[in-house]
Amino acid sequence: MTCLPGKVDRQLGLVIDLDTCVGCHACVTACKGWNDQGYGVPLSDQDPYGADPSGTFLNRVHSYQVEPPGEVPMIVNFPRSCLHCADAPCVTVCPTGASYKRTEDGIVLVNEDACIGCGLCAWACPYGARELDMGAGVMKKCTLCVDRIYNENLPEEDREPACVRTCPTGARHFGDLSDPASAVSRLVAERGGIDLMPEQGTRPANKYLPPRGKDRAPASLLEPLLDVQATGLAGWLDRMLGRF
Amino acid sequence: MHPAPSVILFTVLSGAGFGLLVALGLGLVLPSGWAALWLWGLGYGLAVAGLMASAFHLGRPERAWRAFTQWRSSWLSREAWGAVIALLALAPVALSDWLGLGWPRMIGWIGAGLAVATVFSTAMIYAQLRAVPRWNHWITPATFLAFMATGGAILSGQGAWAALLCLALAGLLVIGWRIGDTRFAAAGSTMGTATGLLRGRVSVFEAPHTGDNYLTREMIHVVGRRHARKLRMMAVVCAGVVPALLMVVLPGIWGPLLAAPVHLIGAAAQRWLFFAEAEHVVGLFYGRR
16 A cells, blocks of 8 residues: 555665765665676666666756855765655555655665556655666665665675665665664764755655855965065065065 | 656647537536537547657556556556546547446546546646756646646637636636746755855866766757747747637637647647756756756
8 A cells, every 4th residue: 555654663774975975976886786696687778889868866966056155166966866755745645655754764666576667656756866767667676775674695795775785985884863862863863964945845754964165265275385485686686675 | 957858748738628528528518419529539539649758758568557556646647547547437428428328427427526636736846946946936736727727718619708818818828937037036946055056156177077967968958948038928928929819700610620739739839938948956066057
């Protein structure tokens, strides 16, 4: 049934540090790689080597320029994927029951065998987290690597989402956001983690840590070197002429 | 939003078809014999053609039956149920009119109510979406129901009443656009709230992908808006003004015969804009709307 569970036992999710992300797209590649062979149908590509390539991805990295007034402009890299919302609008609109939110860990999943590919859930999602796979005609979305995190055939350090495991800068964190004592919850509290588009009323599980402010840069990095102290005749002239 | 021809066809045809079925079910016209078969057949034909068209935009049409399972939470599921029950409930009335069986009209009223509920459910599929602020307003079901009433009145030849509904619809369209144009700003979503980067002006430095993807094709469709002014004019004139005149001026069957196609062209223009002008908040991530 595509009603939302009133309460979840745990709420697993991601915390993404916008201060640390360098925009390398490794999480995008790792996600595509793992989910090509994991849960559900593979993520298809259309015309991958042709003039107009396109394909299904569960994670995309945007890059923005932010211009804080009176501060140095900054580039912020911004990974975007499913936020596993508490009030997930994608779940309740589903006419077939294919979309659901798990009670045991709060993960929002698609049962691809029941999906008719109507696309309404993708319309309902404000975050663009869902993409209809053009090859299989069913909806694809982030599974939080549900086939990794509980997989006892994997070494323990690999039992986290592929994007988190692969991130070279440690900008992605995975854990239980319903437990205030968990590492991710403490990180959110310390760094003032925020919800995306709170006005949409979705109550996302995933949190984003805003970038820290940049230091004020000197007018020129060469400035200390420009103050040349002349010696000898030139120094005498400099001092004499400087008096007038 | 991408104006898919199948969805435009579906909402326009099924809206008019259910409108005609409501008029017949309520007994606003009481045809008998072959006239009854023709009118009821037209109503059923339009409604069913619309439902068939809607199945074409599914990724897996062979599983469409599953859409009946989630009526407790999903407007799309409620629409599917409404359509089937309304069509079944009206069948005895149609049969009675055609063969002159004189069965009680009461069943027709129930069927008419179900048909109205079906079109309301169709509209709510769109109106429930907060992510598309233009749709997320009572004006959406009001417009769908007004189209249903007008289409039904024209097709069932209600003369002056149809003309009045046409003019009311034209007025409602203008109000709808005035409300719709303010909805995105009213929803309060910006590139700042989307990214949480609220410290200053946010602009796109680099897109996540160089080509198109499902999101940009489906939800950031800007081509259809280029001729919005002309299409709005066309919708008001064709869906409202011209059919109103035709229904008053032309005698007998000529009114509906000429007014109906003009009205449906206007309805299609309105429905094209309904999708093309609707901006999804996901566009904010791409710096486009």
